[in-house]
Amino acid sequence: xxxxxxxxxxxxxxxxxxxxxxxxxxxxxxxxxxxxxxxxxxxxxxxxxxxxxxxxxxxxxxxxxxxxxxxxxxxxxxxxxxxxxxxxxxxxxxxxxxxxxxxxxxxxxxxxxxxxxxxxxxxxxxxxxxxxxxxxxxxxxxxxxxxxxxxxxxxxxxxxxxxxxxxxxxxxxxxxxxxxxxxxxxxxxxxxxxxxxxxxxxxxxxxxxxxxxxxxxxxxxxxxxxxxxxxxxxxxxxxxxxxxxxxxxxxxxxxxxxxxxxxxxxxxxxxxxxxxxxxxxxxxxxxxxxxxxxxxxxxxxxxxxxxxxxxxxxxxxxxxxxxxxxxxxxxxxxxxxxxxxxxxxxxxxxxxxxxxxxxxxxxxxxxxxxxxxxxxxxxxxxxxxxxxxxxxxxxxxxxxxxxxxxxxxxxxxxxxxxxxxxxxxxxxxxxxxxxxxxxxxxxxxxxxxxxxxxxxxxxxxxxxxxxxxxxxxxxxxxxxxxxxxxxxxxxxxxxx
Numbered sequence: 001x002x003x004x005x006x007x008x009x010x011x012x013x014x015x016x017x018x019x020x021x022x023x024x025x026x027x028x029x030x031x032x033x034x035x036x037x038x039x040x041x042x043x044x045x046x047x048x049x050x051x052x053x054x055x056x057x058x059x060x061x062x063x064x065x066x067x068x069x070x071x072x073x074x075x076x077x078x079x080x081x082x083x084x085x086x087x088x089x090x091x092x093x094x095x096x097x098x099x100x101x102x103x104x105x106x107x108x109x110x111x112x113x114x115x116x117x118x119x120x121x122x123x124x125x126x127x128x129x130x131x132x133x134x135x136x137x138x139x140x141x142x143x144x145x146x147x148x149x150x151x152x153x154x155x156x157x158x159x160x161x162x163x164x165x166x167x168x169x170x171x172x173x174x175x176x177x178x179x180x181x182x183x184x185x186x187x188x189x190x191x192x193x194x195x196x197x198x199x200x201x202x203x204x205x206x207x208x209x210x211x212x213x214x215x216x217x218x219x220x221x222x223x224x225x226x227x228x229x230x231x232x233x234x235x236x237x238x239x240x241x242x243x244x245x246x247x248x249x250x251x252x253x254x255x256x257x258x259x260x261x262x263x264x265x266x267x268x269x270x271x272x273x274x275x276x277x278x279x280x281x282x283x284x285x286x287x288x289x290x291x292x293x294x295x296x297x298x299x300x301x302x303x304x305x306x307x308x309x310x311x312x313x314x315x316x317x318x319x320x321x322x323x324x325x326x327x328x329x330x331x332x333x334x335x336x337x338x339x340x341x342x343x344x345x346x347x348x349x350x351x352x353x354x355x356x357x358x359x360x361x362x363x364x365x366x367x368x369x370x371x372x373x374x375x376x377x378x379x380x381x382x383x384x385x386x387x388x389x390x391x392x393x394x395x396x397x398x399x400x401x402x403x404x405x406x407x408x409x410x411x412x413x414x415x416x417x418x419x420x421x422x423x424x425x426x427x428x429x430x431x432x433x434x435x436x437x438x439x440x441x442x443x444x445x446x447x448x449x450x451x452x453x454x455x456x457x458x459x460x461x462x463x464x465x466x467x468x469x470x471x472x473x474x475x476x477x478x479x480x481x482x483x484x485x486x487x488x489x490x491x492x493x494x495x496x
Contacts, residue, residue: 022476022477022478023477023478023479024472024473024474024477024478024479024493025479025493025494026043026472026479026481026491026492026493027040027491027492027494028040028041028042028043028481028489028490028491028492029041029423029427029489029490029491029492030483030484030487030488030489031361031416031419031420031423031487031488031489032484032485032486032487032488033332033335033361033484033485033486033487034484034485034486034487035331036484036487037414037416037419038419038422038423038426043479043480043481043482044469044470044480044481044482048469048471048480049468049469049470049471049472049480049481049482050441050468050469050470051439051440051441051444051468051469051470051471052438052439052440052441052470052471052473053437053438053439053446053458053460053470053471053472053473054437054438054473054474055435055436055437055448055456055458055472055473055474056435056436056437056438057435057436057450057456057474058435058436059435059436060433060434060435060436061375061433061434061435061436062375062376062377062433062434063377063431063432063433064372064377064378064428064429064430064431064432064433064434064449065103065104065158065313065315065377065378065430066102066103066104066157066158066378066425066429066430067102067103067104067368067378067379067380067421067424067425067428068094068100068102068103068104068105068106068157068380068381068421068425069094069102069105069106069380069381069382069383069384069401069402069421070105070106070107070108070318070380070381070382070383070384071105071106071107071142071145071146071149071159071384072107072108072112072114072115072142072382072383072384073108073111073112073114073115073116073138073141073142074114074115074116074383074385074386074391074392074393075114075145075383075384075385075386075401076141076142076144076145077116077141077392078385078386078387078392078405078407079091079141079145079385079405080141081407082405082407082410082412083410086405086410086411086412088148089412090384090385090403090405090412091145091148091149091152092152093403093414093418094149094384094403095149095152095153095157096152096153097154099422099426100418100421100422100425100426101153101155101422101425101426101429102149102153102157102425103155103156103157103158103425103429103430104157104158104160104315104378104379104380104430105149105157105158105159105160105380106159106160106161106162106317106318106380107142107146107159107160107161107162108161108162108163108164108214109121109161109162109163109164109193109196110163110164110165110166110167110224111137111164111176111224111394112164112214112223112224113164113222113223113224113393113394113395113397114382114383114391114392114393114397115394116392116394117394118176118224118394119137120166120167120168121133121134121135121137121192121195121196121199122167122192123167125167125169126169128185128188129188129191130188130191130192130195133192133195133199134199135196135199135200135203143200143203143205146159146205147203147204147205150204150205155429155430158208158209158430159205159206159207159208159209160207160208160209160210160211160256160287160315160317160380161196161200161207161209161210161211162210162211162213162214162259162287162317163211163212163213163214163226164213164214164215164223164224164225164226165177165224165225165226166181166185166189166192166226170182170185170188170189171226176223176224177221177222177223177224177225178218178221178225178226178227179226179227180226180227180228180232181226181228181236186235186236186239186240187240187244189236189240189241190236190240190241190243190244190245191244193210193241193244193245194244194245194248194250197245197250197253207253208253208254209253209254209255209256209284209315210253210254210255210256211255211256211257211258211259211287211317212228212233212236212237212241212255212256212257212259213226213228213233213259214259214318215259215260215261215289216228216229216233216258216259216260217260217261217265222395222397223394223395223397230257230258230268230269230271230272230273231272233257233273234257234272234273234279237255237257237282237283238278238279238281238282241255241282242255242281242282243282245282246282254284254285254313255282255283255284256283256284256285256286256287256313256315256317257269257273257283257285257286257287258273258286258287258288259287259288259289259317259318260288260289261288261289261290261291261292262288262289262290262292262297262298262301262302263292263293263298263301264301266286266288266298266301266304266305267301267304269286270286270304270305270308270309271308273286274308274309280309283312284312284313285309285312285313285314285315286305286312286313286314286315287315287316287317288302288314288315288316288317288376289316289317289318289319290316290318290319290367291319291322291341291342291343292351292354293343293354293355294319294321294341294355294358294363294367295354295355295356295358295363295366296354297366297367297370297371297374299370299373299374302314302371302374302375302376303374303375305375306374306375313377313378314375314376314377315376315377315378315379315380316367316368316371316376316378316379316380317378317380318380318381318382319364319367319379319380319381319382320381320382320383320399320400320401321339321341321360321363321399321400321417322341322342322397322398322399322400323339323340323341323342323344323345324339324340324390324398324400325388325389325390325398325400326386326388326390326399326400326401326404326415327415328388328404328406328413329413331415331416333360334359334360334361334415334416334417335359335360335361335416335486336359337357337358337359338357339357339358339359339360339363340355340357340358341355341358342355343355344356344357359463360400360416360417361416361417361420361488362461362463364381364417364420364421365420365423365445365459365461365488366445366461366463367379368421368424368447368459369445369446369447369459369461370445372434372447372449373434373447379424381401381402381421382399382401383399383401384401384402384403385401385403385404385405386399386400386401386403386404386405387404387405387406387407388404388405388406400415400417401415401417402414402415402417402418402420402421403415403418420488423459423488423489423490424459424490426490427451427457427459427490427492428449428451428457428459429451429452429453430452431451431452432449432450432451432452432457433449433450434447434448434449435448435449435450435456436448437458441468443462443463443464443468444460444461444462444468444483445460445461445463446458446459446460446461447459451495453495454495454496455492455493455494455495456474456492456493457490457491457492457493458472458490458491458492458493459488459489459490459491460481460483460488460489460490460491461487461488462483462484462485462486462487462488462489463486464485464486465485465486466485467482467483467484467485468482468483468485469481469482470482470483472491474493
């Protein structure tokens with residue numbers, strides 16, 4: 001009888017404690033190694049989780065620009081080789097209301113390695129006034145793809161445009177690869193940007209942001225590139241590109257510096273670009289890549305750049321798994337530790353630790369969460385679509401994309417990377433604000449943002465084999481959630 005009374009009292013205490021916390025209404029979506037693909041699942045039924053996450057919406061950080069991928073000639077070419085139904089299926093999956101709802105994209109100015117050949121919009125040597133400027137190369141595939149994406153995107157998306165190189169005739173080595181822009185062509189190259197903006201606008205496409213140069217430190221001259229020191233880039237933007245765009249009524253188009261890997265180089269670049277108001281005037285922030293490590297996101301470097309200019313953008317403008325050709329219809333590969341990036345083979349010995357064989361899903365989820373928690377406001381993947389060889393690519397620079405296609409068989413494979421990106425792009429919308437949280441379990445990674453409509457998206461990554469039971473609290477409300485082992489979840493809290 002005594003035991004029964006104790007049990008009854010204990011049950012009463014638990015019940016009364018539960019009355020003090022209102023139930024938090026949530027929707028839970030999970031992608032997991034066990035097979036979930038952005039599946040809506042029920043919150044957990046247990047009384048209390050082993051892990052506690054407390055949201056702090058009054059603690060506000062950066063405003064989010066968006067998430068997405070890149071329009072490349074390779075992607076556009078492949079989609080054109082699919083049946084109309086499959087081409088539309090992919091575009092809807094990325095931009096439609098039932099898909100990933102990409103909100104931030106990137107494309108290349110002139111050709112890149114993920115083009116079918118080398119080309120420039122200014123092919124005529126000595127054409128200082130760019131009288132022969134033309135975007136004809138983009139009219140067959142790239143521009144139609146962007147327009148079709150715009151047509152299905154209900155809220156629209158922003159576009160970042162980046163050149164890999166000026167035309168060879170403007171460079172000191174007269175080559176597509178490497179070399180520097182000759183000072184006598186600074187004004188012509190500035191005019192080139194203005195004409196590009198006009199040409200795309202004439203097609204109904206507004207460019208939100210320009211980076212001055214993709215990877216100004218170079219790529220070992222393996223494909224299109226052009227080198228700048230930070231001092232050279234500041235000189236070009238401060239005295240040529242910025243004033244030209246301003247004079248042509250394009251001062252609202254944003255300009256990003258750097259556009260290279262997050263590593264030790266970025267400290268000096270931030271020092272030079274943000275050295276004084278005159279240097280920084282035309283720069284709206286920094287673009288960064290992840291190739292220095294797809295395992296480490298360099299939070300100290302990102303924090304340094306943010307502290308130099310707290311009100312300016314930091315946007316991750318490119319990322320991909322680039323160590324081998326993609327796996328075809330093998331979801332397990334994307335959850336395995338066999339994937340490697342370029343650094344597994346080519347990184348110097350003192351940097352090998354930054355390039356371990358690592359799970360592709362974790363690379364993406366870890367990096368996006370880590371970047372968001374270190375002030376990055378936008379995150380853009382590289383190619384949206386590649387083929388089974390990781391191309392086409394004129395430089396034989398193969399890599400993986402979230403969607404792989406086989407045009408000959410007219411087949412489409414949505415890899416787990418597609419669903420990983422959608423956990424962020426679909427639920428964290430442009431102009432959301434990252435908010436604070438408390439987490440008491442180092443095994444999990446978490447980020448959270450409050451959308452303009454008041455809803456809150458919480459993204460949770462569990463890289464452990466075992467499931468985790470979580471108590472999620474917002475103010476006086478709480479709920480319990482179970483995240484599977486080896487899984488990514490987005491918990492959406494509707495607006496009140």
